[in-house]
Amino acid sequence: MSDTAVPAIPVGVDVNLFCADPVALMEFYRAVLGLPENEAARSGIYRALRLGEAELGFNKTDAYALLDLADRVPGDKGVRAYATFVFARSEEIEAAAARVVASGGRIVKGPYRTYYGAWQIVAEDPEGNVFRLNHRG
Numbered sequence: 001m002s003d004t005a006v007p008a009i010p011v012g013v014d015v016n017l018f019c020a021d022p023v024a025l026m027e028f029y030r031a032v033l034g035l036p037e038n039e040a041a042r043s044g045i046y047r048a049l050r051l052g053e054a055e056l057g058f059n060k061t062d063a064y065a066l067l068d069l070a071d072r073v074p075g076d077k078g079v080r081a082y083a084t085f086v087f088a089r090s091e092e093i094e095a096a097a098a099r100v101v102a103s104g105g106r107i108v109k110g111p112y113r114t115y116y117g118a119w120q121i122v123a124e125d126p127e128g129n130v131f132r133l134n135h136r137g
Contacts (some may be wrong), residue, residue: 014048014055015083019127022047022058028125029056031103032096033085056083084132090119096133097121 019025026047030037035049035056042048045060064070087093093111100107100123108130110121119135 012053014057016057016059017127017129018059018061018063019129020061021127022060025058025125025127025129028103028105029058032099032105082130082132084134087133087135090135090137093119093121093133093135097123100125100133 017025022045026037026049029035029049033049033051035051038048038050038055041055041057045062045066046057048055048057061073064073085096087096097107097111100121104126106124108122108124111119112121114120117137119137121133122130123133124130
């Protein structure tokens, strides 16, 4: 028998954002993306939206301490990661971008055709988190 075990393959991915107001940020993404809330996940410091089998979660900054990350709270507005939401049709990108602005976010770049052929918008939510709206066309 080999010492090299076959790694388990994940069956999904959940993305979580630290934020000052989980309810307000969840409502922003719900307005932009039209996703349903996972009400069973509600807590005093957490809200989540369902994205197929995945979850888009919003953690109050109290969660830094719960996760033993209190010494890693970011101190500036640097972008360390971003989510990309993929749409089936290019015209859905412009409609979602309008909802970003109407819901209190802002468009950073776009719409534009990427070097790899996608139709894309780079946006920012009301708490400064960057994300992309993308059609792989």
